[in-house]
Amino acid sequence: MQEPLPDGGLVRKLWLGEADAYRDHLLRLDPDSRHRRFSGAVADDVIIKHAATADDLGVVIHGFFVDGVLRGAAELRHFGDMYSRQAEAAFSIEKEWQSHGVGTALLERTLLSARNRGVKSLQMNCLADNRRMQQLAKKFEADLKFDFGSVVGELEAPRFTPLSVMREAVEDAHGMTSAWLDASSRLFKTA
Template identity: 50%
Template sequence: MADMHDTPHPSDPARAHHADRRTTDRRTADRQSTGPTATGRDRSPRATLDAGYFRKLTFADQARFRDHLLRLDPDGRRARFAMPASDAFLRCYAETSFTLGTVLHGYVVDGTLRAVAELRPCGDPRTAEAAFSVEACCRQSGVGTRLMELTLIAARNRGCHHIYMNCLATNRAMQGLARKFTRDLTFEMGDVVGRIDPRGPSPFSVMREQIGDLFGWFGALVDTPAHGDNRAERP
């Protein structure tokens, strides 16, 4: 049944004006309810896999990466770093992430970086660690699987023989992702460690990475400055 207070009489312009004002206020509130809140939680609508594109990240993406980390909710931060992570810690981490030898792939939706896969050397060039951070709006959408595929291709082409993934014993989503690519999962100090042994490089794997880079480059061209994801950064 319609609300009698929201249904103005045709001959009462004052009540009609107030009803229109209330409707506008509701729509404005609905629009403002999406995006990151003051606590770092992001209420953006859930994204589908074809809503964005994947590409490698460069040093020029440092601010985007920082803002992506700041948008992670407490569960996402703990899943990524195996501990609570403050905003100050995430800012420092982003500043040191684009080091020599590290390969980062990102998933971008409407100019906003929503998920990242990191491939970091572990001293031995044949061994690396893979880590993933996915915002709540992109979880359970296939984004993590695609990022893993890109990470494995990059590892193959760089001569990496062993990739390790550390995750909390309670992080079922990450364990499920690891099981898609390996059955070598072990428990160490309360965490789950997955080991993936990529095949060696081939002309086909090199071509796949180059083609992926090309599509990512074209995708970046259509990103507009207005879509920058600086909303999470605060003074």
């Protein structure tokens, strides 16, 4: 689907040790976006505890970065252990970058990661009034089920192939190189 990202943004996996960037992103969410991400009101300390688990086994987070700052994220978490065939995807995008293709780019990467980790069923939960999330799920042909004020979108991930594994490795290498170049150029600008 490859839509251009706004403001020269970059989508890449979060590396070990970037839980603080994830925490800061989640804390910057406006009240409505925070409510939609966590399906209700949550206190800052809950977000801080949640973000601290970003480096856990079985968790893969893709981020949308602008000028080295995390502005959107897609979190893939296995149900149970990291070898489970079922997982959940959760999305958060800061208000300024919503409705610009960021969610599509993040979901594409999340689906590839889920596929390459043997996930067969990927769930995306959202509130019944979260039309953006429902549109995103439908874009990828998710099966939507309405349940007591919330919606569960289920996507089936195809089996991984050598090509899908290679594609993820190439995207990871590109993301790492781009992040390194971005950080280097920002260092030179401040010097």
